Amino acid sequence: MALAEETEMTEAEIDAFLSRHETGVLALADSDTPYAIPISYGYDAESATFYMRLVSTPESEKRQFLESSPRVRLVVYEESDGGRTYRSVVAVGTIDEIDPEDLTAAHIEQYGEAKRPLFEIWGQSKPDLNIQLYEFEPTDLSGRRTEIERDDE
Numbered sequence: 001m002a003l004a005e006e007t008e009m010t011e012a013e014i015d016a017f018l019s020r021h022e023t024g025v026l027a028l029a030d031s032d033t034p035y036a037i038p039i040s041y042g043y044d045a046e047s048a049t050f051y052m053r054l055v056s057t058p059e060s061e062k063r064q065f066l067e068s069s070p071r072v073r074l075v076v077y078e079e080s081d082g083g084r085t086y087r088s089v090v091a092v093g094t095i096d097e098i099d100p101e102d103l104t105a106a107h108i109e110q111y112g113e114a115k116r117p118l119f120e121i122w123g124q125s126k127p128d129l130n131i132q133l134y135e136f137e138p139t140d141l142s143g144r145r146t147e148i149e150r151d152d153e
Contacts, residue, residue, distance in 0.1 A: 009143030
């Protein structure tokens with residue numbers, strides 16, 4: 001395999017890409033410790049804002065990292081054309097927890113359109129699940145498309 005072409009995605013391509021996907025990997029850091037989790041999200045292309053419902057238990061690592069108000073990186077990616085084309089979008093910034101008392105009609109509409117958390121599957125019943133709503137308006141949003149030439153063609 002050889003790299004044939006790598007191009008930056010336009011803002012319109014990024015918005016279209018993020019709008020048709022619903023999952024990605026959210027990476028957080030606290031001092032020297034990284035933490036990354038697969039998440040489901042909703043995306044509003046008009047405001048370039050992500051909406052997430054994150055579920056955790058009181059003792060979970062996820063909750064500890066989220067409470068530290070970390071900078072985050074969200075990565076959404078895909079492979080297509082039989083492995084010949086790769087696309088990825090990276091969003092960087094901080095996420096804000098939305099207090100249920102501060103929900104507006106616009107928030108409710110966005111969270112209503114956001115997919116249910118697909119990755120919050122528990123092997124056993126969890127009595128103390130906490131569902132937190134987050135809004136993520138990245139300070140940096142970039143996308144890349146890579147074309148690969150296959151040797152076997």
